[in-house]
Amino acid sequence: MVKTKAKAVECGSTGEKLTLPDVTCAKEFSKLAWAIAHPARIRIVRLLLSRKACVCGEIVEEMPLAQSTVSQHLKILKESGLVQGEIDGPRICYCINQKVLKQLKRLVANL
């Protein structure tokens, strides 16, 4: 049921203009927007960007939230594709997926 879905989203990646107010990519777009539609997740994204990478524990320390809650937000971010986690020794190293972040920026910029 988890399905992580790290599959690269194609929507808008070719740079076309998306002029149609169609259903086109609205779902993928909204999913990405959803990922940053919470203050805690925005903080996490900024944190990851400022440090390039981060283990979960560091994130927990920076936020006034329980570990399990942070883990939930990380899961949402991973499912959106914005964040990816690599097992790096004993811990898990989270980092921003620049490709997806760029896609999000492009989608918003093309609004």
Next chain:
Amino acid sequence: MVKTKAKAVECGSTGEKLTLPDVTCAKEFSKLAWAIAHPARIRIVRLLLSRKACVCGEIVEEMPLAQSTVSQHLKILKESGLVQGEIDGPRICYCINQKVLKQLKRLVANL
């Protein structure tokens, strides 16, 4: 209870970089992201952008949703500031608030 809240949000409007992964503006940002975190609302925004302005009835016709549901989404968009509605004769003319849209674009671009 409606309160439209067209108040200009200051966050990021001066163009500073927002390097801190702080709580700064995370709430305002997430609120804007929230506004487009639903396929139907993205469609509405695109529709409004492609036509410059639009009455509610036209939007309802383009979407597979009940009129009351569309009205709800419009309310959310209005509360976020992204959309504003002006009473134009018998109907209500909705349009994008370019200032807020630009702010959203800036916030995302500065991620």
Next chain:
DNA sequence: ACCGCCTATCGTATATCGACGATTTACAGT
């Protein structure tokens, strides 16, 4: 003044989010 159209709001049901503590799983080191 009445009627019909357009939009907003109310009330309601269902689904999902957001938060937490408790538990389980994975891995490094002893």
Next chain:
DNA sequence: ACTGTAAATCGTCGATATACGATAGGCGGT
């Protein structure tokens, strides 16, 4: 093999989102 740490998952709860039909309000035209 055992232990301890790190992270994910489970189970639960209240709050909120989403959707709809029904109803209320505003405005033009007859």
